[in-house]
Amino acid sequence: DIDVEDYYSAFLEMVRNLLDGNMETSQYEDQLREMFTIHAYIAFTMDKLIQSIVRQLQHIVSDEICVQVTDLYLSECANKATGGSLSTQASRGSAESAYQRKAEQLMSDENCFK
Known part of the structure; x- marks a missing residue:
């Protein structure tokens, strides 16, 4: 269990783990649902958003x-x-x-x- 005060830092760590391949998507979503209940859907696509931003930035510099x-x-x-x-x-x-x-x-x- 994670204290409410630590949700943000835990969320950032989960996003990092997901992007690094150290966490499965289903585990990521389950933990988000546990932490944020019905509001978790907002964070479900955070990995895809970051990947899209990285692709665009790579295109801009290359x-x-x-x-x-x-x-x-x-x-x-x-x-x-x-x-x-x-x-x-x-x-x-x-x-x-x-x-x-x-x-x-x-x-x-x-x-x-x-």
């Missing part, structure tokens, strides 16, 4: 276009073309348009959405 787009974004942040909490459309309009053109050229073979 795909050349993704790396170039990330570099473009970081360079345009310095130009204030990416906005910010205090930027207005009027103050960043021309920089944002130039940023958009650069991104469209960089991803000419991709679908771009604004």
Whole structure:
């Protein structure tokens, strides 16, 4: 039995064990049900969510276009073309348009959405 105060740390440990292959999915779900009763379903897919995030991050760092787009974004942040909490459309309009053109050229073979 696990004390209620320790549920969060126990949950994190179970997710780690599941992702490392040291725990079966059925055991993971059973322990979650025991701890969180009917609210356990929220955590049932945590492993799949983490795996999906890892796949996306691997794609971002390994795909050349993704790396170039990330570099473009970081360079345009310095130009204030990416906005910010205090930027207005009027103050960043021309920089944002130039940023958009650069991104469209960089991803000419991709679908771009604004």
